[in-house]
Every structure is written in structure tokens, then in C-alpha cells.
Amino acid sequence: MLHIWGIEMKTILETLLIGVSSGSIYSLMALALVLVWRSTRVVNFAQAGQAIISTYIGYESMKHLHSYWYSVLVAIVAGAILGAAVEAFVMRPLAKRVRGSAAADIAPVIATLGILGLIRGVAGLIWGNTFVQYTSPLSGKGYTFGSTTIQFSPQNAAIVIGAALVMAAFAIIFNFTKLGLALRASSFQPEISRLAGIRVDRIRVIGWACAGAAGAVAGALVTPTAYLSPNSLDLLLVSGFVAAVIGGLDSLVGAGIGGVVLGIGFAFILQYIGASVTFLAAFIILIFVLLVKPAGIMGKSGGRSA
């Protein structure tokens, strides 16, 4: 075996791969949070709940479709519809009600916490507070090279590829389509966009739908590596939030990079320090980034980036 300073190369590569895989999931969750932040300036804590519902819907649909991949598509559609509904039926009416009042900034964020609690409760009523298995046809066992088996499995590979595809799709939509132009314009300058004829309220619903879809991909891809319960994605929300903050909260590219950086960081801490420290590390990273570079790694000081 190849050793550098007494550390096995295989372990390093393995840790890196595992980090990229879990980081891809954080990136998707971060992307979901950034899409909502950009379109309505709300940190959407309900995203964990929305992803739970879409994942349960994927899980249920698999019983009928007998295909994991089709069930992922169902979950994505469900996630998009749910995201759109939360914005159109809860957040927008709420924003109109509190506009101009002292609670205008905080009420929507508290509402997302309320929705998270509500969704968890409803999921518990429907599916019970037990663990269920949402399985993928891909093996969860690590790849084997000759006599060595690594921790990185085909499902991990699917996670990385799936996340990359979602990121690429959003990059194309945002940068090369009319919808993308409307989404960017509405998030930067809603008033000017309205005066240019953009239906900003509708565009915001689409922004929330895109976020819901990204969160649904995260939930449906990660769940086969673990289990599904009404709060099985809560820690993912925390990681996604830290990743989004690392990336500057406003930047789609930043969300992607932030997630992978965090995933790799976690994987190495887990490997070389211990599981008990990882979430402590997440909050230390969060506070460190907020204190040292509040605009995130992609943010220019004071400015915002696309």
C-alpha cells in the first residue's frame, strides 16, 4: 500500500469520494435554499419538510410503478408542485399581510418553521414515525477493485451524477433561457422587473417550484443510502444551509461549491477525528464564514453575484 506520512492513500481517496457524494446532496439542498432566498429573500426551513413529503410520494409511487427511476421523477414533480403551493398559498398572502409592518422580515421565516412542523406532523400521521426503506436498484455496496472494496457505491455515483445533472440543468435554464432571465431579473430588482412587464409573482412561484424540485432530487437520491422517516432529512437541511452560507446564499455556483467543500470537510473529520465532532464542525464553519466572509466564497464584498 502507498503511504504518505503514514496515511494510507486509499483511505484518502475513499474519504474524498464519499465527501463528494454527500457533498452533492448538500449542494442540492443548498441550491434549493438559494433559489428561494433569491426569489423571495426568505430562508426556507420548510424545505426539509417539503423534501420529506416528495420523498414519501416517490416511495409510495414506487409501489405502483415498480421502478425507482420513475419514482424519482414522480418525487421531482411532487416537490415542484409542493414548492409552488407553499409560495402561492402561504408565503405570498403572508408577505402581503405583513408588508410594511415591523414583522415583515421575520414573519415569513417563522412561517417556514411552522410549515416544517406541520409537514412533519402530517407525515407522521400518514406514514407513522417509523423508519421505512426506499430502495434503489443500484447497489449500496462499495465498488471492488481486485481484492479491495471501497466505501463508494453505485448509489453514491448516482448521487454525484444526479446532482451534477440538476446543477447543469439549472445553469442552462438560468443563463440561456427567457425564464432564466426573468428569474434573475426578478430576484435582483423586482420593481424594475415589474415595470418591464415581468409577472414577478408568477416567476417567484416558479423559483419556489425549482427549489422544491432540487430538494426532491436530494431526498430521493440520498434516502436509499439510509432510511426514510418524517424527520430523516432534518440534518440535511442544516448541512444545506451551511453550504449555502459558504457559497454566499445568493449564488447558485456558490451553493454547488459550498456543498462539495462541506461534504469533503465532513468526510475527513468523520474519518480522522470522529462522528461526534462533525456537526460541531458544521456550526463552527457556519459561524466562521459569517464572521470572516459573510458574503460567502463566491460573494464580492457588498455585492451580489449571479
Place this chain on the structure above:
Amino acid sequence: MSGLVVRDLQVAYGAVAAIRGVSFEVTPGELVTIIGANGAGKSSLLRALSGLIPVAGGSAMWNELSIFGYKPENLVRAGIVHVAEGKSVIPELTVEENLDLGGIWQKKSAGVDAIKAEVLQLFPRLGERLGQRADTLSGGERQMLAIGRALICKPKLLLLDEPSLGLAPLVIEEIFSAIARLRTSLGLTVLLVEQNALSALAIADRGIIFNLGEVVASGKASELLADPVLRASYLGY
């Protein structure tokens, strides 16, 4: 009566009245300027007409239809296009994206490409900078971009809020002569609010003088320019 007819319009911010019962008309094809100092209520008037803020009372009709209660994006579709105060462009987007924003909701058959070509002919400096971010433009170029985007929305009634703000005299002249040309070539009805009374009255048919949310004088642009009392008290030259 067609054109813009405003009757007894009132706008308030909480208990503070910004416009206290204002009435005036702009007939089709006319260029009317509203002159007033800072805080006179000029921006509030335009923001109420374009649907950005609610009104506290009164009415406004455009071609005999009431325009209050509609969202700005719907009024844009009806041809009422507002270029807001302060070089109303989106700094993070490129010049071309800023222009396209006014066209992406229109049908391809609406001839957006032809209008865009006309805009670039009117403001060639924009054409040279299509791929540049709007925040790299000079103040004058940003104002041209804001007006260009408004034209792509195919306005019938153009509401312009202080296009001269913060610009050098030569640039002001360039922009105001463009407004004057546009208005004849496109048959636009224009409501131009300004602090720069001289430049605005030079291209306007009529002028209305605002003070503290009320109309204090109105008349033909040439007559207002010649009135010594107005000159001393409101026009500031």
C-alpha cells in the same frame, strides 16, 4: 376623453399626504412635463399611475379606462410604461439582457426584434456595449438603456421620472433630444417629470408646476418659460 385624465388624485404614506388632490390631462401625442422641487410629489404621482403604489383617492383614466387597481405588469401590457427615477436598469444583468427583459413576455410576432434594432439605432452606444454588465455603463448610458427597455415594451403612454438626474448638461441635451424625436416618430404620449425646468420645458408642449403635492400653475411650455414670477419662485433660473 382619450389620453390620460387625472382627477383629484391623492396619495398618502401613512398619515403623510404626498399628493393632495391633483387634476390634469395629457391628450394623445402630447408631451407634458411636471416641474417641481424635491419632495413635490412627482415620483409619487408616476408610481401611482404605473400601479406601484396604491392611491388614497381620485381617479385616473387612460383612453377612457380606469387604471387604478392594476398591477404594473398589466399596465405595461396596456401600453403604460414607467421609467423609474435613478437610471432604472438592473446592474447585475448585461445591457442586452436589460433590453430583452422588456420583450420576453411578448409574442415573437409582436416585432420585438425590429423595435430592438430601432432602439440600438437611436442609442448606438448601447449597441457597442450589449455584452457588458449594466453597472459598467456611464450614467447617461444607463438612462438610455432604461428608456430603450421601456421602448421595447411598446409604450403608448411613457412616464419618465427625472431622466436628467445626476447627468452632465451635454448628456442631458442628448437624452432630451432623443425623447423629443421618439415622441414624434413613435407617436407617443409622454408625461415627463423633472426638476430641470429649462430642459424639460424646452421639449414639452405644456407644463404643470407642482409644489408640496399640489398644482400651483400650468400652461403652455413657452408661456411658463416667459413668466417672470414663476421663474423666480419655481423654475429656479
